[in-house]
Amino acid sequence: MTELTTNRLKLAPYADDHLDGLNTLNSDPEVMRFISGRPETREETVAVIERVKQRWTEFGYSWWSFIDKESGLIIGAGALQNLRREATAHPDLACPLEIGWRLRRDYWNRGLATEAAHAIAGFAFNTIQADEIYAVCHPDNLASAKVMKRLGMQYAGLQTWYGENLVTYQVTSQLYLK
Numbered sequence: 001m002t003e004l005t006t007n008r009l010k011l012a013p014y015a016d017d018h019l020d021g022l023n024t025l026n027s028d029p030e031v032m033r034f035i036s037g038r039p040e041t042r043e044e045t046v047a048v049i050e051r052v053k054q055r056w057t058e059f060g061y062s063w064w065s066f067i068d069k070e071s072g073l074i075i076g077a078g079a080l081q082n083l084r085r086e087a088t089a090h091p092d093l094a095c096p097l098e099i100g101w102r103l104r105r106d107y108w109n110r111g112l113a114t115e116a117a118h119a120i121a122g123f124a125f126n127t128i129q130a131d132e133i134y135a136v137c138h139p140d141n142l143a144s145a146k147v148m149k150r151l152g153m154q155y156a157g158l159q160t161w162y163g164e165n166l167v168t169y170q171v172t173s174q175l176y177l178k
């Protein structure tokens with residue numbers, strides 16, 4: 001399990017004691033609006049942490065909590081995971097790697113998602129040695145698409161992922177690391 005650091009954040013692989021912080025994040029309907037469309041229950045967050053811990057062991061990458069270095073609070077979360085075409089819970093290892101992010105609402109508009117995303121992209125290309133990474137979002141999720149653009153990702157059109165038509169961006173290691 002790999003911890004990452006940025007100027008303002010520590011990115012820590014999900015752990016049992018992240019439950020309160022992650023549930024605060026994921027139970028906000030506004031944060032979940034373009035993700036599942038509904039707030040996550042505490043029981044669901046428990047199950048997610050368990051699944052993510054297994055993925056870290058199995059794959060060597062998965063979800064991190066974003067911890068504000070100053071306050072020690074969990075202020076967001078992000079992932080490197082395999083995309084899937086269908087709306088199932090199981091990763092499709094034949095599919096490309098996806099980078100993703102979410103922040104607590106009171107931490108939006110400070111550049112923190114982009115800062116964390118750069119750390120995850122660096123991990124993807126330098127540690128996992130990925131050739132390319134993808135990012136996807138609901139067509140109305142303009143804030144997330146802006147993070148993709150700020151990362152230097154390129155628009156690849158609307159594609160079917162998770163059983164939905166999603167705005168898709170991608171960047172190769174060659175382009176990102178140049």
Ligand SMILES: CC(C)(COP(=O)(O)OP(=O)(O)OC[C@H]1O[C@@H](n2cnc3c(N)ncnc32)[C@H](O)[C@@H]1OP(=O)(O)O)[C@@H](O)C(=O)NCCC(=O)NCCS
Pocket residue numbers: 030031032034035100101102103104107108109110111112113114115136137138141143144146147
């Ligand atoms: C997607 C999401 C993480 C984007 O958050 P965000 O705060 O807009 O993105 P960043 O943290 O990178 O912040 C960038 C903004 O902060 C501004 N900013 C303010 N202070 C800054 C600073 N010190 N450094 C950098 N940027 C700063 C930037 O100008 C930019 O604003 P702009 O987009 O109006 O130009 C957030 O909207 C969210 O959590 N949404 C709900 C979850 C979600 O939908 N996740 C994506 C699923 S695909």
